[in-house]
Structure formats: C-alpha cells, structure tokens
Amino acid sequence: xxxxxxxxxxxxxxxxxxxxxxxxxxxxxxxxxxxxGGNTVIDLRSLPLAPGEEQKLxxxxxxxxxxxxLHALGPSEIVETRYPGVWVVVHYNSSDEVIGKFIEVCDIxxxxxxxxxxxxxxxxxxxxxxx
Amino acid sequence: MSKDETLGExxxxxxxxxxxFLKFCAATASMMxxxxxxxxxxxxxxxxxxxxxxxxxxxxxxxxxTESLTxxxxxxxxxxxxxxxxxxxxxxxxxxxxxxxxxxxxxxxxENYGKYILVVDGSIPLGNxxxxxxxxxxxxxxxxxxxxxxxxxxxxxTCAAYGGIPHASPNPTGxxxxxxxxxxxxxxxxxxxxxxxxxxxxxxxxFLTFGAIPELDELGRPKAFYGKSIHDRCYxxxxxxxxxxxxxxxxxxxKKGWCLYKLxxxxxxxxxxxxxxxxxxxxxxxxxAGHPCLGCSEPxxxxxxxxxxxxxxxxxxITRTAVYAVGAGxxxxxxxxxxxxxxxxxxxxxxxxxxxxxxxxxx
Numbered sequence: 001x002x003x004x005x006x007x008x009x010x011x012x013x014x015x016x017x018x019x020x021x022x023x024x025x026x027x028x029x030x031x032x033x034x035x036x037g038g039n040t041v042i043d044l045r046s047l048p049l050a051p052g053e054e055q056k057l058x059x060x061x062x063x064x065x066x067x068x069x070l071h072a073l074g075p076s077e078i079v080e081t082r083y084p085g086v087w088v089v090v091h092y093n094s095s096d097e098v099i100g101k102f103i104e105v106c107d108i109x110x111x112x113x114x115x116x117x118x119x120x121x122x123x124x125x126x127x128x129x130x131x
Numbered sequence: 132m133s134k135d136e137t138l139g140e141x142x143x144x145x146x147x148x149x150x151x152f153l154k155f156c157a158a159t160a161s162m163m164x165x166x167x168x169x170x171x172x173x174x175x176x177x178x179x180x181x182x183x184x185x186x187x188x189x190x191x192x193x194x195x196x197t198e199s200l201t202x203x204x205x206x207x208x209x210x211x212x213x214x215x216x217x218x219x220x221x222x223x224x225x226x227x228x229x230x231x232x233x234x235x236x237x238x239x240x241x242e243n244y245g246k247y248i249l250v251v252d253g254s255i256p257l258g259n260x261x262x263x264x265x266x267x268x269x270x271x272x273x274x275x276x277x278x279x280x281x282x283x284x285x286x287x288x289t290c291a292a293y294g295g296i297p298h299a300s301p302n303p304t305g306x307x308x309x310x311x312x313x314x315x316x317x318x319x320x321x322x323x324x325x326x327x328x329x330x331x332x333x334x335x336x337x338f339l340t341f342g343a344i345p346e347l348d349e350l351g352r353p354k355a356f357y358g359k360s361i362h363d364r365c366y367x368x369x370x371x372x373x374x375x376x377x378x379x380x381x382x383x384x385x386k387k388g389w390c391l392y393k394l395x396x397x398x399x400x401x402x403x404x405x406x407x408x409x410x411x412x413x414x415x416x417x418x419x420a421g422h423p424c425l426g427c428s429e430p431x432x433x434x435x436x437x438x439x440x441x442x443x444x445x446x447x448x449i450t451r452t453a454v455y456a457v458g459a460g461x462x463x464x465x466x467x468x469x470x471x472x473x474x475x476x477x478x479x480x481x482x483x484x485x486x487x488x489x490x491x492x493x494x
Contacts, residue, residue, distance in 0.1 A: 016366045041167035043160075045413060048406050050366035050388075072151035091154055097412045100158040102167060111157075115149035 016050050019057050022103075026061075026086055029105035033085050039106040054101075061086060061103075068112060074099075078109050138339070139178035152178075159340070162333040164355035164404070176340045183339065184243040185250060186236060186277060187221035190270040191263050191297045191306055192253030196288035197223050199325035200332070216335060219247075222265060233266045240280050248338060249281035251309050254290040254297045258305030274312060283317045283344055284309060287331055292320035292351070293430035300434050310351060317344050320351035324427035327408055330356045350430065352402065361398035361424050364406035367391065380421070391418060395439040397426030 022042070029040035044054060062082035070076040074094040080087050087109050091100040136144075142152055156174040160167055189197070201224070218224070219239035222232055239247060251274065256262040260269035278284060286309045289295040297306035310318050321334055334353055337345045345353040362368060370376070370390040377384035377391055390396070398406075401424050405416040417424055423439070426432040 048364045100161045117149040
C-alpha cells in the first residue's frame with residue numbers, strides 16, 4: 001500500500017511571488033480605467049503560477065455584486081470581484097472544460113452586452129412571428 | 132461547410148450567436164498565445180477566413196501526436212477549428228483506406244494545388260523505402276509528391292520536426308526530419324513528444340486567422356509557444372535560484388516541491404509552453420507532478436545522456452553564488468546554461484548505443 005502522505009507536495013507560501021505583482025497590475029489597470037476609460041485584459045493561462053497560487057489570487061479578489069452565467073458555445077462565468085471594475089471571466093466548452101480564464105478590468109465585459117448582429121437577428125425573428 | 136463559405140457565415144448558419152463567436156475568438160487568442168487586446172483583430176480576420184484544405188501524412192510515428200490532438204478539448208472551440216478546416220486526408224482518422232484513401236489525397240491536392248496545408252507527423256526512413264510504406268508508396272516519395280503543391284508544411288511532433296525517436300542513435304532506419312528533405316517550402320516545426328494539443332490547434336488557428344505562418348525561432352518553432360525555456364517559466368524556479376534541490380524522488384526536497392534539476396530536469400535547455408499552458412485542460416505539467424522535464428521538444432532529446440542525469444551538476448560554488456545572487460540571479464543561470472549546452476553536445480557525441488550496463492549505471 002502506498003503511503004499517500006509521502007507523495008504529497010507542499011505548495012510553499014508565495015512560491016513564485018507572482019500574486020502580489022498581479023494585484024499591483026490590477027491596481028494600475030483600475031487607475032487607468034478611472035483616468036481615461038482604458039480597459040485591461042489579463043490572460044491567466046499565460047502566467048507561470050504555482051499550484052494554489054491562482055486560487056490565492058482569486059480569493060484575494062473575492063466576489064462582488066454581479067454573477068452572470070452565459071450560454072454561448074458552452075457556459076461562461078462572468079463575476080465582478082469585490083473591487084468594482086475588476087471582473088473574472090471563465091469560459092468553458094460544452095463538456096465543462098475550462099478553455100480560457102481572464103481578469104478583465106473594465107466597466108462591463110464586452111460579452112455581457114447584447115451584440116448588434118444578434119439584436120438584428122432577434123428583431124427579424126420577432127417581426128416574422130408577428131407578421 | 133462549403134469551401135467558399137467564410138468561417139463567420141458557417142458559424143451563423145450553425146446558429147452560433149455573435150457572443151458565441153466572440154467567446155470563440157477570446158479562447159482562440161489565448162490558444163495562439165496572443166495578447167487579449169488582439170481579440171477584435173482576430174474576430175475580424177476569422178469572420179472572413181475561408182476553409183483551407185489540410186492533408187495530414189503519418190510516417191514513422193506512434194500516433195501519439197494524433198492522440199494528443201483528438202483530445203484537445205473537443206468538441207467545441209478546437210472542434211470548431213476542425214469545422215473550419217477541411218481535413219481531406221488523415222489515414223488514421225479517415226474511414227477510407229488503400230486506393231480509395233490515396234484517391235482522396237490526390238483529389239484534394241489537385242483541387243487545392245498551391246493552397247493546401249500539409250501536416251506531417253513521424254520521421255521519414257531513407258535507409259530502405261520498405262521500412263515504412265502507405266498503400267505501397269514509400270514515405271519519402273509520398274512526402275515529396277504531396278509537398279509540391281503545399282502552401283506551407285507543419286511538422287507535428289519531434290519525429291517530423293527533428294527525426295525524434297526513430298532518429299535516435301544508431302538510427303536503424305536512416306530516419307530524417309521533414310526539413311532535411313524539403314528546402315523550398317515554409318515549414319513550421321511543432322515539436323514535442325507529443326506536442327501540447329492547443330499548440331497544434333493554435334498553429335492551425337494562426338494560419339487560418341492570418342493566412343501566414345507565425346514568427347519562428349532558429350529551430351523553426353513558433354516563438355509564441357517555444358520562445359521561453361521551461362526553466363524560465365517554471366514555478367519551481369525560485370528554488371533553483373536559492374539552490375534548493377530535490378536529491379531523490381522521496382526526500383524532503385521532493386516533498387517540499389523543490390527544483391528537480393539534480394534529478395535530471397532538462398527544463399533549462401528545453402523550449403516549450405508546458406509551464407504556462409500546461410496539460411489536461413491546464414491542470415498540471417510533468418514538473419508540477421514531481422517529474423523532471425525530459426526535453427521532448429528539443430532535437431535529439433533521446434540521446435541527451437540520460438533522462439535522470441543532471442545536465443551539469445552545480446558545484447558548491449555555483450550553488451553559493453546562486454544563493455547570494457538572488458537579486459541579480461541571471462548571471463549564474465547563464466553560466467550553467469553554457470555548461471549545460473556543452474555537456475549536452477558531449478553526451479550526444481559520446482552516445483553510441485544504450486546497453487543494459489548503461490541503464491544500470493544510471494544516474
């Protein structure tokens with residue numbers, strides 16, 4: 001019988017030291033958003049993070065007032081963090097596998113808006129139904 | 132999807148909303164390792180992209196590359212990439228075989244001459260044409276014939292890119308890579324044993340989006356995925372910089388997740404995206420699972436002197452330097468890097484064949 005305790009790897013505190021700099025980057029992005037409305041998107045898949053560090057970052061950001069769930073090509077979760085203007089966006093495919101994870105600093109993530117093409121198509125459908 | 136339909140038209144026909152399309156573009160940008168700010172440009176390009184014909188040839192290979200690809204988060208985003216290309220020939224995945232399959236390949240070549248993408252996995256044996264044939268055609272003549280009309284060639288896996296395991300000393304079949312034989316076509320090397328699935332689809336997506344090949348390094352690999360060493364992006368790097376190493380697979384250092392350099396990790400000389408993109412939906416990668424990197428995306432990784440032999444043992448002095456140089460630690464890394472390359476070269480030269488004795492001597 002394998003002693004699983006032996007196989008456990010401890011995740012050190014602040015292993016890559018990337019969580020603090022990321023929070024500072026988000027702070028700068030928020031200041032920019034206030035200054036000139038500039039948006040920032042951080043792709044979490046492009047950063048070296050130790051096991052547990054992504055969760056630590058998400059815990060630091062916490063959860064705010066908005067939780068939205070999309071259903072477009074599989075589900076997506078769009079959550080405002082406890083810092084208004086900082087959003088966590090997670091895309092899943094139809095098998096619930098994560099296909100993208102982003103931090104967006106903006107007043108509203110673009111995907112939440114109704115899109116021109118979709119509005120036009122919806123209008124056509126409504127017109128057809130009423131005709 | 133007909134060949135004249137654009138990707139945007141095809142997605143709308145399938146009832147996919149603009150929101151779905153933008154989500155697809157965001158995931159595609161991430162997959163291509165492009166900054167998220169490029170999503171609008173990608174959306175504009177993909178909207179208009181037309182479906183290219185892809186011919187996939189498998190030579191001396193183990194099918195691991197195809198296995199990796201077919202497990203790439205299907206069935207949505209990368210699945211859509213496959214809706215967006217016309218995979219006209221892939222002898223492992225297609226239903227047809229023998230003459231009928233070869234007829235499909237010839238038809239695709241004729242119809243899309245000068246425009247199709249040729250994907251190759253596996254190395255090509257030059258020792259004897261009979262070592263590997265498909266429908267009685269030798270690998271070499273099939274490659275030369277199919278490459279003629281290709282717009283670009285993607286060598287998927289270390290075998291196609293650099294010869295891989297068949298090319299390992301003493302190379303009994305006389306295996307060579309695609310770029311050893313083809314000199315007049317743009318070739319993108321996507322090495323790895325196997326390559327990370329999203330790297331394969333990311334390169335296809337790049338070609339589909341921009342209609343051109345991505346920026347490559349001196350070994351023909353897309354810089355977006357192979358631009359940084361595993362070591363530079365490794366979350367265990369801070370331990371290396373502090374001189375904290377696991378000495379065996381079950382010591383305190385191993386349990387504490389220290390650097391695996393002394394256990395043979397090839398991270399410092401290996402360029403790939405494993406440390407950030409990771410495997411199995413971004414779950415983990417070998418080093419995170421406690422195993423040294425084998426260096427599978429580098430030429431001749433099989434002859435590198437032993438998977439569990441350290442590239443070069445840091446002497447006590449270097450370790451001490453590394454500890455002192457945490458702030459400006461790059462210098463120690465450079466010195467080790469140079470030693471590693473020299474050592475790797477020596478090991479390659481000295482390596483003739485592996486005997487039981489070699490294995491027992493081990494690391």
